[in-house]
Amino acid sequence: MRLISNIVVLxxxxxxxxxxxxxxxxxxxxxPFVISxxxxxxxxxxxxxxxxIMLTFAYYGVMHLFRRxxxxxxxxxxxxxxxxxxxxxxxxxxxNEVPIEEYAVAAFWILCLGIFYIASxxxxxxxxx
Numbered sequence: 001m002r003l004i005s006n007i008v009v010l011x012x013x014x015x016x017x018x019x020x021x022x023x024x025x026x027x028x029x030x031x032p033f034v035i036s037x038x039x040x041x042x043x044x045x046x047x048x049x050x051x052x053i054m055l056t057f058a059y060y061g062v063m064h065l066f067r068r069x070x071x072x073x074x075x076x077x078x079x080x081x082x083x084x085x086x087x088x089x090x091x092x093x094x095x096n097e098v099p100i101e102e103y104a105v106a107a108f109w110i111l112c113l114g115i116f117y118i119a120s121x122x123x124x125x126x127x128x129x
Contacts, residue, residue: 005119052085
């Protein structure tokens with residue numbers, strides 16, 4: 001499962017780097033490689049991302065205020081961000097009555113979240129101790 005997780009992370013890294021490059025040359029591309037002719041990202045996707053960022057910030061802020069500071073690995077941050085973005089996104093998609101095809105994007109991120117969550121759990125090594 002860790003190999004699958006690493007492959008998915010690698011593909012997402014390549015995708016995000018390519019999106020950053022296209023943004024610097026003035027081309028607007030959003031998931032999964034849709035080129036925006038008008039240079040705009042659909043409002044419901046923008047709101048979902050913004051809400052996911054804010055909820056993730058709030059989560060770690062509350063954890064800090066309650067002195068629950070622990071080392072966070074990058075995969076754990078990614079899991080937290082994806083979870084918050086998915087929850088907010090599904091509500092925003094529902095509220096804006098987006099086409100059913102848009103939910104396929106959410107399904108992809110849910111699949112990624114599941115893979116990352118399973119791969120980040122420690123393996124059981126001692127079964128009879």
